[in-house]
Amino acid sequence: MSSRLGKQNAIELSSFRSAFLADDSLVTIIPDFDYSHDIPLMSGSAKVGPFRAGIPTEVPLWFALMLQQRSLCSLKVLDWLATENLTNVKQHETTQTTLAPTTSTTNTTTNDNDGATLPFYYAELGQRFVSAKSHSQAAQAPKASRLLLQDIAQVRLDKLRQQFQQLTRQQMANPNICVAVPGIASAELATLKPLITQALNDQRFLATSAASDAAAIKKKQPVEDSIESQSQEEPVPGSNNNNTLRSRIRRLRR
Amino acid sequence: MADLSNLLDEVDDALGEEEDEVEVPNTQIASYEDNEDSDDNDDNADREHVELPAALEEFEQQQQGYGSEQEKHDEADQDLVELETNENHHYYVKLKRLWQQELACPELLPLDEELVEAISDQIERQQAVIDDMGEEPGDIEALLGSVLKVDCDRAQFMLSDLLRMRLWKIQEHPLHMRDLVDRMSESEFEFLKGYGQLFEGYMRRTVLDHVAKDALKNLDEPEMIDKPDLEQFVFVRVKETSEIDIGTEDEPSIQQHDPGTTLITRYNLVRELFGQGKVELIL
Numbered sequence: 001m002s003s004r005l006g007k008q009n010a011i012e013l014s015s016f017r018s019a020f021l022a023d024d025s026l027v028t029i030i031p032d033f034d035y036s037h038d039i040p041l042m043s044g045s046a047k048v049g050p051f052r053a054g055i056p057t058e059v060p061l062w063f064a065l066m067l068q069q070r071s072l073c074s075l076k077v078l079d080w081l082a083t084e085n086l087t088n089v090k091q092h093e094t095t096q097t098t099l100a101p102t103t104s105t106t107n108t109t110t111n112d113n114d115g116a117t118l119p120f121y122y123a124e125l126g127q128r129f130v131s132a133k134s135h136s137q138a139a140q141a142p143k144a145s146r147l148l149l150q151d152i153a154q155v156r157l158d159k160l161r162q163q164f165q166q167l168t169r170q171q172m173a174n175p176n177i178c179v180a181v182p183g184i185a186s187a188e189l190a191t192l193k194p195l196i197t198q199a200l201n202d203q204r205f206l207a208t209s210a211a212s213d214a215a216a217i218k219k220k221q222p223v224e225d226s227i228e229s230q231s232q233e234e235p236v237p238g239s240n241n242n243n244t245l246r247s248r249i250r251r252l253r254r
Numbered sequence: 255m256a257d258l259s260n261l262l263d264e265v266d267d268a269l270g271e272e273e274d275e276v277e278v279p280n281t282q283i284a285s286y287e288d289n290e291d292s293d294d295n296d297d298n299a300d301r302e303h304v305e306l307p308a309a310l311e312e313f314e315q316q317q318q319g320y321g322s323e324q325e326k327h328d329e330a331d332q333d334l335v336e337l338e339t340n341e342n343h344h345y346y347v348k349l350k351r352l353w354q355q356e357l358a359c360p361e362l363l364p365l366d367e368e369l370v371e372a373i374s375d376q377i378e379r380q381q382a383v384i385d386d387m388g389e390e391p392g393d394i395e396a397l398l399g400s401v402l403k404v405d406c407d408r409a410q411f412m413l414s415d416l417l418r419m420r421l422w423k424i425q426e427h428p429l430h431m432r433d434l435v436d437r438m439s440e441s442e443f444e445f446l447k448g449y450g451q452l453f454e455g456y457m458r459r460t461v462l463d464h465v466a467k468d469a470l471k472n473l474d475e476p477e478m479i480d481k482p483d484l485e486q487f488v489f490v491r492v493k494e495t496s497e498i499d500i501g502t503e504d505e506p507s508i509q510q511h512d513p514g515t516t517l518i519t520r521y522n523l524v525r526e527l528f529g530q531g532k533v534e535l536i537l
Contacts, residue, residue: 017357017537020411021350035394041405042346042376062408066401167518178498178509178519181489189536193489196518200487 014190022124022186023062028076030056031067061128080119081129086148092116093155099183100156123153123187153187160188164196171203345372346409351534353416358535359528360486360521362423364437373413380406421445428453429479488521494532498523 031051039048041060048059056076059067067073079085092100093116100116119125130146163181171177348369356363380402387399420442424431428450435443454473462471492515497508511517516536517524527533 014537020408021354021537024350024408033394039398039401041401042343042380042409062404063401066404067397070397072397176520176523178511178517178523180511181516181518184489184516186537189489197487197489200518201483201485204485204487 011191011194014193018121018186018190019124022121024060025121025125026058027061027064027078028056028058029064029067029073030054030076031073033072065128077129078125081126081145083142083144083148086145086152089116089118090148090152093152099159101183102185118185121186123185156188160184160192164192168199168203171200345369345376349373349409349412353412354537355535356416356419358488358537360482360484362420362431362434362437365420365439367439370413373409377406377410425449427480427482429473430481484522484525486521487518489536490517490519490524490533491536492517492533496527496532
């Protein structure tokens, strides 16, 4: 799809989709109104309601935000957005080479892993919470959390970029790679995935075509075998092999 | 050519009914037509009976207090709502999964037509409920209306994005898709037929008719048919412990991965596992 829409577009679209998915996760709200019936929803959870003023209840995030806009509820800040937890995570990110693990639930409580875990949709959820305008100050994530979130996202992205450089190098050695990326989160996938898959695909394309070209040339000129095996690794400028490679690149760029 | 005016009329009708959704596939246009027709039908009325009173009764109860008969009626309603909600939710979750897999997968996946039908049915019914609500302005009603509307829109977005992606895949490789007809819905098949005819006509007019050799004139040379690239790199999440062979044909080397791991790999390596449901693609 990226070829048709352009890379920037593809990234924007996938970011939109990941935010869309994040909005389905459940959050806790404290409603300011009474409503004694279930509301039959298709999305989010099987049912929401009944609502009683002051009694916490779980609803999908998009629903919570709608209520909040009308000042009908206050949003309970997710536990992991607390400054202490985020400081922990940041500590982990800046000192360790691996990413802090992600979990699929929205409300992570601390577990064995020195407390540093993030939800899969941490960036999207965090964004929603720090930007949500709340009518009670207590319900808004503290400003410190916002800064910490930004830092964490930045560090994680940098780490992933470096990992992917290694990955492309590995692919040169073995085209059948299967590499684990532990702890990658949805927002990072959305930004990096179009880029990474495109890069790996292009590299594979060039590698296979270079190999097949070299093989074809080998067949044609068995005498110059030794020279060609050299040019297989680094094509001599102006050689036949290089020309075909160039035309392939041109085709690739279209 | 003789049918052109008829065709145009049909197009006009479809456009008139749903201006925003010009590019939606036939299923949707058809279903919208059904919607218009069946608005007054009995089964729609049933549904309204289930959902609307919940809102209206609430309103009445606030003013009049609870009556014993009212309460009984209420409980029955409640059960019905619950039953239906669970079912609704079930479909929604399935659609979400199907949508994510289709978007991330390089090839066309089989379409769960039952699911698509059930979902578009639900969207229609919910839409009808919302339309009826608009006439009763009131705090709770207005809120409920807009909540249901957003809920509905979310499902609709996924559905149209799913179908759009499928049409895009069909358009990309029309010749290859002839072998995959069993994965398509009826209307997608119709679309392919139409598109294939245009494509073939275009090919004949521009190139094939001017080729001298007869042998070169057919479009079904297996080597010339463009296929989706199954060697593409994809991100997958492992759901059950699975073994992936990353070696070459001569010397296999098997890696084992535990549930919950995220992997980058070539689609072909995990295609079988994906078919078995042991891994899922991620968006």
